[in-house]
Amino acid sequence: MPGRRQALASRVLRHESDPMRPTHHLAKRLAATLAVLAATFAATAFTAPAAAAETGRGIDWQPCPDRPDIDCATIEAPLDYDHPRRGTIEIGLARAEATGPGERIGSLLVDPGGPGGSGVDTVKDGFTHPAFDVIGFDPRGVNTSTPVKCDPALVQAANAIAHPADQAEFETRLEANAALTDDCRTRTGPLFDHMDTRTTVEDMERIRRALGEGDLNYLGYSYGTLMGQQYAERYPHRIRAMVLDGNLDHAVDTA
Template sequence: MPFNTPSVPRPERRGRLAVAALVTALFGQLLTGTAIAAPSPSPEDRAEDRTEASLSGRIAWAPCESPSGEGTFECASVKVPVDWKRPKGATFDLALARHKATDPARRIGSLLVNPGGPGGSGVDFAFSAPNSFSADLLARFDIVGFDPRGVARSNPVKCDLDRVLAQDALLYPDSASSFAALRTANRALGESCRDLTGPLADHMDTGSVVRDMEAIRAGLGERRISYYGVSYGTAIGQQYAERYPHRIRAMTLDSNMDHSLDAWGFQKTEAVGVEGAYGQFADWCARTPSCALHGRDARAVFDSLYKRAEAGELVEPGDPPQPIRPRDLQAFAQRGMYDPAGWSGFAETLAQLDSAGPAAARAFGKFGEPTEYPFNSVMCQDYDFEVPSYGTLARFERALGRLAPVTRFSSLGWTVQNGCQDWPSKVNNPQRRLKVDGTPPILVTNSRFDPATPYSWGANAARQIGREAVFLTYDGVGHGDYWLSPCARDAIDTYLVTLKTPRKGTHCPAVWPAGPSAQRKSPSGGLVNPLPELLGTGTFG
């Protein structure tokens, strides 16, 4: 099984892919949404569940080395169907890696992990374990990561790069004609993904990933598994808990998705999340002398930059110069809120942009370019976000501007919705409320000011899970509580090892950066937050 991700030609214009880079970093995402209950498994579904166990067999592990050379690892693959409704049809290999428990005599079992995305590599997440997870977790668990279907080493979804770029240029329509052009571009992009990837491109929904995960559990030979999922990884965990409640020993869902949202609920909560997080940054600058915007109104600075971007007055140097668009500025602000450890540098860039400093514009233009592109194939099969007309989209935009007068709306939420208009694949796993019954306690955590998976999503997911959920709130800013809050990390570690949950309604205090000298001294206790690198932006903090 290959462990080197193939690449595709990179475009020359990096700045044009600001939002494309951002969406690969989601969520990997409340109070409004559909109220459809989860369907009970049909006889066909139950037969498929039995098939998952029979297909996998015991996993054949072989020694392998992480890119860093640290830790003791084994790698393997599991063969799973492209379409779980046709288990005897075409198959592909799902890539796995595990970091063996460092204290085998006290080993509890396997801890499956997923870093989100959609599109984050669970294999690379496992490879990061020696530096990213606590000594307690490393001692007591085999940390097992898998590349979800269509991601990295697991038959990656590939799309025509020219069509990715064509879609990117149209994701912010401003007229009925440009909205129609976007729909055409989306369909062409989705069809290219199907042509270049094969049938798997039409079977990327989270429901299929859940069945893959059950095949992994069976292959591990463990009656019950533990799970830690962050961002989009929470969607996998939530839906696994629905389908396989008795296969769970412990489950932590960190920075939660909410799969019950309709298009407006998704946009509204995303916009409020970004606006709230930026407001916390602005307040931090107001009380922190070392902030480059101290003594100024950071909200007004962003508003001024946004209006200059609208007027075409913010430019990235080059030949020819490239304008910094409002959408680029919004994406930059959203990424800047993922980890307060980077706020000093973020404030410096805003200050330099405001003074027309060319160095800032050059730094601002450093966005990653996509190679493989699984994001839309997952999101557009998990959410029905069809908007009937440009008029509806324009009404959304006006209403979001009233809800979030500084940041206007979430560039991530906006591009997710718009990128799914007229996507050619079927919505295999549409929105519905969770229906979880019979699991052990599930620890659900969320930052109070999360710019990607808003607090309301975590609170609503916990309400939907019901009595099985124990909800912990981190009262700070950011995405991925395990690396932002020592209090949250201790609660997660304690629960995963001992099964002792914090009290329901527990709050962990906010942790604020002290200034430039402490910029990289995050509250992680020496652990490295792997999410920025795993999710592809490199500019979180």
């Protein structure tokens, strides 16, 4: 689906190349969501125990160089889950440990959306929870994960017409997106064609296993809700609690 990949490449690189992106708005939404989280996760806190946690490979957590109070790590994931012997990539993680003494229940996986939003940066921005280790992850291609590589000039050209005013501008944007897609695919290599939501869902499951959690607690915003929905379809038996804020309808083609 070239059109969808062109749009995704443009949106991912627009986010990553914008140093002034309004992270304070996300911080406000995260704070507002804490009340919902408390009610939702507390409702499941005293139900029957979840299935025993699987034994994963574990994660080698180390203090983040720029935030020693936060833990950082990477885990390996197959480049192509359909052909797992064709190489691996890295998925970047950050962890803020539960702040409530004696209250820890488990881990809470968080994604801020995008596409192109950094879960690692979300945790570094100060998102914590008294009963859960907050785990942020960077989807493949983003930030601390194995990155997409593109010519910055082509990124700028593709983003120059954010909202086409007429058919001519729309065609210009399509041409710029096509040029950006070709450039990113060439510079990035095979990863470029393995960045779809289905693959990200498999990365989420791999993170759950590496954490050693029997069931997933997940908080997703915007595009992160699409990831949550598809995880729920793929692994309905692996969900303990899930909050989706700003839902996308994954039955609608948004390319």
